[in-house]
Amino acid sequence: MRNARATQLLFELARPGRRSAQLPACDVPEVPLDDLLPAEALSPAPPPLPELSEPELVRHFTNLSTQNMSVDTHFYPLGSCTMKYNPKRNERLASLPGMIDLHPYQPSATLQGLLELLDGLQQMLAEIAGLPAVSLQPAAGAQGELTSLLIAAAHFRTLGQKRTKVLTPDSAHGTNPASAAMAGFDTVQVKSTPAGFVEMEDLAAKLDDSVAVFMITNPNTLGMFDRQIGEIAKRVHDLGGLLYLDGANMNAILGITRPGDFGADMMHFNPHKTFSGPHGGGGPGAGPIAVSEALAPYLPVPVIVRDGDRYELEYDRPQSIGRVRSFFGNVGVLVRSYCYLRTHGPEGLRRVSENAVLNANYLLSKVKHIFPVPQGDRCMHEFVASGARLKSDRGVSAMDVAKRLLDYGFHAPTVYFPPIVREAMMIEPTETETKETLDAFAETLFRITEEPPDLLCEAPHTTSISRPDEVRAARQPVMSWRAE
Amino acid sequence: MSLAQARSNRVGDARGEATQHDETMPYVANTTDDQRAMLDAIGLESLDELFEAIPEELRLKRPLAIPPALSEMELTAHLTALAGKNASAGEKVCFLGGGSYDHFIPAIVDHVAARGEFYTSYTPYQPEASQGNLQVFFEYQTLITQLTGMDVSNASLYDGGSAAAEAVLMAVTTTKRHGRVVTANSVHPEYREILATYLANLGIELVTVGTPEGTVSPAELAAQINGDTACVLVQHPNFFGCLEEVDALAAAAHDAGALLVVAVDPISLGLLKRPGDYGADIVVAEGQSLGSPMSFGGPYLGIMACREQHVRRMPGRIAGETVDRRGKRCFVLTLQTREQHIRREKATSNICTNQGLFALRAAVYLAAMGPVGIRQTAELCLRKARYASGRLTADTSLVPAFSRPTFKEFVVRCPHGNVEAALERASESGYLAGVPLSRWYDDLADCFLVAVTERRTQDEIDGLAACLKELTCSNA
Ligand SMILES: Cc1ncc(COP(=O)(O)O)c(C=O)c1O
Numbered sequence: 029m030r031n032a033r034a035t036q037l038l039f040e041l042a043r044p045g046r047r048s049a050q051l052p053a054c055d056v057p058e059v060p061l062d063d064l065l066p067a068e069a070l071s072p073a074p075p076p077l078p079e080l081s082e083p084e085l086v087r088h089f090t091n092l093s094t095q096n097m098s099v100d101t102h103f104y105p106l107g108s109c110t111m112k113y114n115p116k117r118n119e120r121l122a123s124l125p126g127m128i129d130l131h132p133y134q135p136s137a138t139l140q141g142l143l144e145l146l147d148g149l150q151q152m153l154a155e156i157a158g159l160p161a162v163s164l165q166p167a168a169g170a171q172g173e174l175t176s177l178l179i180a181a182a183h184f185r186t187l188g189q190k191r192t193k194v195l196t197p198d199s200a201h202g203t204n205p206a207s208a209a210m211a212g213f214d215t216v217q218v219k220s221t222p223a224g225f226v227e228m229e230d231l232a233a234k235l236d237d238s239v240a241v242f243m244i245t246n247p248n249t250l251g252m253f254d255r256q257i258g259e260i261a262k263r264v265h266d267l268g269g270l271l272y273l274d275g276a277n278m279n280a281i282l283g284i285t286r287p288g289d290f291g292a293d294m295m296h297f298n299p300h301k302t303f304s305g306p307h308g309g310g311g312p313g314a315g316p317i318a319v320s321e322a323l324a325p326y327l328p329v330p331v332i333v334r335d336g337d338r339y340e341l342e343y344d345r346p347q348s349i350g351r352v353r354s355f356f357g358n359v360g361v362l363v364r365s366y367c368y369l370r371t372h373g374p375e376g377l378r379r380v381s382e383n384a385v386l387n388a389n390y391l392l393s394k395v396k397h398i399f400p401v402p403q404g405d406r407c408m409h410e411f412v413a414s415g416a417r418l419k420s421d422r423g424v425s426a427m428d429v430a431k432r433l434l435d436y437g438f439h440a441p442t443v444y445f446p447p448i449v450r451e452a453m454m455i456e457p458t459e460t461e462t463k464e465t466l467d468a469f470a471e472t473l474f475r476i477t478e479e480p481p482d483l484l485c486e487a488p489h490t491t492s493i494s495r496p497d498e499v500r501a502a503r504q505p506v507m508s509w510r511a512e
Numbered sequence: 513m514s515l516a517q518a519r520s521n522r523v524g525d526a527r528g529e530a531t532q533h534d535e536t537m538p539y540v541a542n543t544t545d546d547q548r549a550m551l552d553a554i555g556l557e558s559l560d561e562l563f564e565a566i567p568e569e570l571r572l573k574r575p576l577a578i579p580p581a582l583s584e585m586e587l588t589a590h591l592t593a594l595a596g597k598n599a600s601a602g603e604k605v606c607f608l609g610g611g612s613y614d615h616f617i618p619a620i621v622d623h624v625a626a627r628g629e630f631y632t633s634y635t636p637y638q639p640e641a642s643q644g645n646l647q648v649f650f651e652y653q654t655l656i657t658q659l660t661g662m663d664v665s666n667a668s669l670y671d672g673g674s675a676a677a678e679a680v681l682m683a684v685t686t687t688k689r690h691g692r693v694v695t696a697n698s699v700h701p702e703y704r705e706i707l708a709t710y711l712a713n714l715g716i717e718l719v720t721v722g723t724p725e726g727t728v729s730p731a732e733l734a735a736q737i738n739g740d741t742a743c744v745l746v747q748h749p750n751f752f753g754c755l756e757e758v759d760a761l762a763a764a765a766h767d768a769g770a771l772l773v774v775a776v777d778p779i780s781l782g783l784l785k786r787p788g789d790y791g792a793d794i795v796v797a798e799g800q801s802l803g804s805p806m807s808f809g810g811p812y813l814g815i816m817a818c819r820e821q822h823v824r825r826m827p828g829r830i831a832g833e834t835v836d837r838r839g840k841r842c843f844v845l846t847l848q849t850r851e852q853h854i855r856r857e858k859a860t861s862n863i864c865t866n867q868g869l870f871a872l873r874a875a876v877y878l879a880a881m882g883p884v885g886i887r888q889t890a891e892l893c894l895r896k897a898r899y900a901s902g903r904l905t906a907d908t909s910l911v912p913a914f915s916r917p918t919f920k921e922f923v924v925r926c927p928h929g930n931v932e933a934a935l936e937r938a939s940e941s942g943y944l945a946g947v948p949l950s951r952w953y954d955d956l957a958d959c960f961l962v963a964v965t966e967r968r969t970q971d972e973i974d975g976l977a978a979c980l981k982e983l984t985c986s987n988a
Contacts, residue, residue, distance in 0.1 A: 035841070038651050038879050049618055049885035054892055055970040056899035061783075061891070064898055065917050069755050071785045074883040075659045085879055086620055089648070093629035096644035100628030106637070113539045114632050117584050126595025131608040132809035133947045135939050138604070141597030142808055152578045167670035167810070168865040170852070181713045202852035206862035210681070212713030215857040253565040283576045284563055290570045300865060304539075307634040308869030309645040310829065311668070312811035328709075343951065350709035354611060354673030354702045354798070355809025367591065373581030376536035383540045383547075385562045390550040406565065434641050442637070445853070462541040463550060486837070491640040493842040501834035501846040505823070507664045508654040509833075 030492060034091030039509045041088060042078030048085055095492045096309070097439045103465050105391075107410045107442035107454025108201065108249060110279050110301030118304065118367040122360050132355035136340050143339035146359070147332045149366045154318055156278070156377070157295055158288025161324035163331065164316045165357040169276055172296025172315030173207035173243070178349045179294065179319065179326040180241050180270050181211060186347070189268065191240035195231070199224055199250065199446040204243045204274060213240060220448055223403050224250035224412075226260055237267055245274040246290070247281065249446040249454070250403045251388065251410035261291020270294065270323075278302045279458070280385055280409035283378035287318075294319040303365035314361040328352055383459035384409040387466060391457050394470035398477055402449060409458075413441075415451035418477060424484050426451040429476055431495065432487035436472045536581045601806065604939065605972045607900075609921045609963020610751065610947045611672060611700055611798050612806050615779065615889070616967050621803040621876045631869055635829070639844045645868065646843035649831035652875040659781050659878065659886075660795045661788025662817035666828035668871040669814030669863060672798025673703040676745060676775050677710040678827045678861055679794040679816060683743035683771045684716065685860070686825045691740025692717045694770075696728035698750035701952035703775065707745070716742075724955070726752050726914025726923070730760035737764065743771040743793070749780055752961065753897070753921030754914055762791035778802055778815065778874075780919050782881075782890030794818045803877030804870055813870035824850060827861030892966035893920035896973065900964045903977040909984045913959050921963045923949065923956065926984055931960055934983045941979050 061070065080088075097104065104111035122128070130142060150162040166172040177194065184191045194208035198217045205215040216239075219230040226244070235242070242264045247253045254260070264271045273287040273295035279302045287295045299305045300313035307313070319327065329348045330341035341356075372380060385408050392401055392411045399413035415426035430440030430453070442454040457466055476484065488494065542550070547559065556562065563571070582590060606614040625631060629644060636642030636649075649667040656665035669675040680693050693711070695704060697720055704720065711718055719736045721728050728746060737744065744765040748756040758774065765772040771793035779801045787795045799813030800806070818826055824847065832846030852859040881889065897920045904910050904924055913923035924946070926934060931948050938945035946960035953959075964973065 035647075037647070037654075038875075039654065046882075047884065048620070048880040048882065051885060051888045051892060051966065054895055056896055056973070058895065059898065061894075064894055065755070065783070065919075068759070069784055069917070071781075071783065071789070074783075074887040075661075075781055075786065077655060077658055077878055077881065077883045077886060079882045079884070080879055082620060082880065085876065086623065089624040089876060090627065092644040092647055093624075093627040094644065095642075095647070096629040096633045097638075097641040098629045098631075098633035100632045104634070106634060109634055111634060115539060117587065119626075121588065121591040124591060124595040125600045125602050126598045127591070128805045128807050129600035129602055129614075130598055130808040131601060131606055131614070131806045131944065132612050133608050133610055134599070134808075134944060135936060137936075138599035138939060138944075139808070141594035144597070145591075145594050148579075155577050158572075167674065167867075168863070170862040170864045171670065171674070174862060178709060178712060201864075202854070202856050202859065203862045203864050205857035206852035206855075206859045209857040209859075210710070210862050212715075253563075255565060255567050258567065258570060281566070283572060285566050285570050286572055289572065298865075306631045306869075307865075308631050308867075309633045309642075309648070309872065310635040310868030311866040312670075312869060313865040314811075349712065351702060351705040352674065352709055353706065353810075354671050354700070355812075358670075358810040359808040360805075360811050367587060370579060370582050370587055370590065371538055371584075373536060374575040374578050376538070376581050377576060377578070379537050379540065382559045382562065383537070383542050386542065386547060386550055386554075386559065389554045389556075389562060393554045406562075408565070430638065431640065434638065439641060440638050460539045460541070463546045488640045492643050493640055493840055494837040496639050496836050496842045496844045497834045498844050498846070501832040501844045502849075505830075505846055506833040507650075507823070507830055507846070508657045509650070 046079040048082040104439040107456040112458040113460035114306040118364040122363040157318035158286030159318035166315035168313040169298040170203040177211035243272040247408040251407040282381040299365040305361040314358040387457040410456035428484040434488040655878040661786030663820040665817040668867040671812040675796040675814030689742040695745040698723040734764035737768040747775040749919040753918040754916040782886035802874035897964035908981040
């Protein structure tokens, strides 16, 4: 139960002289520090960290945890984020000492089990992607995008082609254009139709031989599968460009269709979404990528190679783009993904997608009577409802609805994204929710639309805080605690 | 047969299901009855119709070729068997470092991080439902500023290496100098590889100053900084474990109008002067040392802190303090106009998902250590590392590669014999004795890097010396 008293900061709770950690006595000869290091390198005093006892720390952090909504405690239909259940067996298995107490520079002879696992994961991802070559190095989806775009740049350098542009649909996630800019490309937006599909005329107008990559999310950020994908891929390829698939929405199509089969040359996975790696309050995730045979030589180093039944890490890859992250990658997340995939097998994975899409369509069939869903009656794993009518009729915004949901014990959907829908509420139930939960959520949405606008504009009323003053936070930024 | 029954058969038949809820859906609640009711509500006959939007010719017409499903018991047995083929740091004594270390992790770190409310939540987009995470990030940021002596910290980046590259990009936009970046050979080679990869298409020249003595000469560094140099990237203590002359390096950078970006070992700050006190402009670090397992390289924690005037160019999430409508103190994500979800291609970085749970781990670790614990940890590392370098170079034929003062790591040269072979045999005898440097440094091909944390005992160090004595001398 939430403890209303527990809002003090660590620094306010601290008192000089309190201790939590206990360290052993030094068992090697105690040479004076001055004999070991030059005086100018030393700090006169240790860093001014807070001093607390262990019981206080545990209570502090435990009480803080109760001020969060989470998948373990609440329905969390945050669109685009695939907040599905995080299996507990994966937590236990990923924490086995033989998985976790491994140094990244251990000799590969002492890592054969882990390398076997990672190699197995690569093979499964390649099969799901329909693309043969995988790198597990990128640390999140956005870094997978960047890595792939750097691969594209290296590929066109090898071909001696100067291609300076990356195209993204206007419905794209913000990381797509941001990654393109980081990789040194100019970004150009392609318009979407009202249903969120690529506007083919606009694509044709913007596509030429200066375009390196078209980045597409399919199913897209409205939760719709763009059936033009075959034609889009053909047009991009005809002009010598590459098609990138943002795989954030893979939860809809596992075992049903494969990016490689519908024309993608490269893609990233978000294992923290699709493969149930817990989101950790904002990470860690991982961002493995899969690419075509032609792009495989450019993958980051090291790659796992198999020689008979021995696994090795190979660093000597002359065409590789290099590295985007130190060491191997977010291995702990990858181990959980492996566990998830092995738990499901081919049938199970397909059923994950079937039920994710079933749950989303079922919820859509209920929500559309409350909030219009501009894209139509059907969706893949998520859909975007519009609060525009409620806004114009009663002055209640999508944000108000989102905040009021919290009072009823539901996390809010993603709001105001994608930018192409007014008062957008992007709802992704995932396959791990029950019909009863979806019914209760839809009923609550309906109930909220009947509530007085005053009540809604002030919501939430039951959370640990009311609405924060975000303008003040940005105008007078206070980003750390300071002693008065 | 009623319509409902007919549908029941169709849903069931399509999958050949005998049971209400089959085993390949361990985390799905929908029974066949649920599915039928839901399809009815949608107005569909079968699950297949859900996918009508996907053109027939693009569908996968066969099951995925991946291994069959495993039950929890089978999966446990399988993972346990795989784990058994690895040699964990518990089985061999670990003297490996180079950016990942076998430091002690207090039990409360694991305990707190295992709270479902922390690890199964996401980025705090709804602050009213995320005060736990937001306050933790605010506390983490404060702890990092206390540790580094800098003004502002973000809420995490991916790892130390990509944080270093992000810091350089931030320096470029801050100074508006797009010509050159100067670094040193003593910076972690993987960090420099990442930087080179990130800079590959940006037209920025990367100059690397040699470090034959184990540290970078401030004069040689200064000679490479020109009027279009955005920053200098150094590491302190550096990749070889040596302390750099940071005051002089800061002066060299600042004299030429460039920023000083420094990568630090957070544990060393229990003892060493804080970067904020010697003039660093941006500080980055690998946060793994602060309460996270080595985990074969990740997930880790990219730490980044800077001076207040640069914060609007900083990448990543930042938690800020404000008040709610009732005037109560609370926390939000702030300065979001730096970020990709608002600014898209003009954002300071593409980072979205970061390493929140590992920032939490670091916060619990630092709070548990306090000033005394972090100081003691740093002193234990220093004393044990010096004892180890003394024993290794006195008892064996190994010689120190450099003469500069070191913190918890040092490089030894193996004048007789083959480093790789010696390390392999040491591993067979139960010691992960060091990281060979030949992969990165031709001139150090006969050297390896030894790291000694507070966890190593005198017995283990003596054992390593005895083992290496046999190996390096018998190799001679
Ligand atoms: C559609 C889409 N693309 C890309 C990303 C970026 O992935 P990540 O947060 O793992 O970097 C996200 C999610 O956050 C997303 O929803």
